[in-house]
Amino acid sequence: MSFKAKLVGDIPGAFAQAFKFHADENEEPFSNEEVDDPPEGTVAIKLSKRTKMNIRAKWAHSLIVKVFGQTVGFHFLHSRIMQLWKPAGRLDYIDLENDFYLCKFRLVEDFEKVLKGGPWFISEHYLTIHAWEPYFKPNVVACSKVAIWVCLPRLPIELYEMEVLKEIGRAIGPVLRVDANTAVGTRGRYARLCV
Structure with a gap:
């Protein structure tokens, strides 16, 4: 069993709540009311709610990625992501501006595996x-918002209880995972939490 497989399973709803996935589909960030006259030389286009839902549906299982603190090329990053994630289905990869990339998964399982399987590192x-x-x-x-692993050294052993570790983690941010060794108290030098 791999290290990642030994991690305690999902804390139900943690990822969805922390990253606001599965937002209410009826929620609309912009009003459908008439807009003021656009500035001269521009045009305002009003899309129906149905049209917006249709054009957004194909992006529902997509991730926006960026290498933190480093600029990398399109082909290099695509190659590394494919090696790292090993998707079972097709993964479309789109270059956006400002060093952001869009990864569109064809399989929901691949999307969830990548989202919950990190943290991920490139070079x-x-x-x-x-x-x-x-x-x-x-x-x-x-x-x-970024999911990160934190290490809490020299934590007293009596605090190695799942609920106590979650409470400590909540002081940092929403707790997404607790390392399996931490949860069962087999490693007492430090506690690891993903927040």
Whole structure:
């Protein structure tokens, strides 16, 4: 059994809640009301809610990725991602501006495996991932949420209880996983949590 396989399974709903996946499909970030007259030389196009749902549906199992702290080329990153993730189905890879890339999975299982299987590193640099979102603009976005592993050294052994570790982790951010060795208390030098 691999190290990742030994990790405690999902904390139900943790990823969905932390990254706001499965947002209410009826939720609309912009109003369908009439817009003011656009500036001269531009045009405003109003799309129906149905049209928006249809054009967004094909991106539901897509991830936006960026190598944190390093600029990498399209072909290099694509090759490394394919080696790292080993998707069972097709993975379409699209170059966006500002060093962001869009990975569109054909299989939901591949999407969930990558999303929950990290953290991921490319050439010793952290690969930030988050679910595709409508109106994503790479030139103005700032990464505000990243799943990371934290190490808590010299934690007293009586605190190695799942609920206590989750409570400690919540002080940092939403707890996504607890290392299996940490959860059962077989390693007492440090606790590892994914937040």
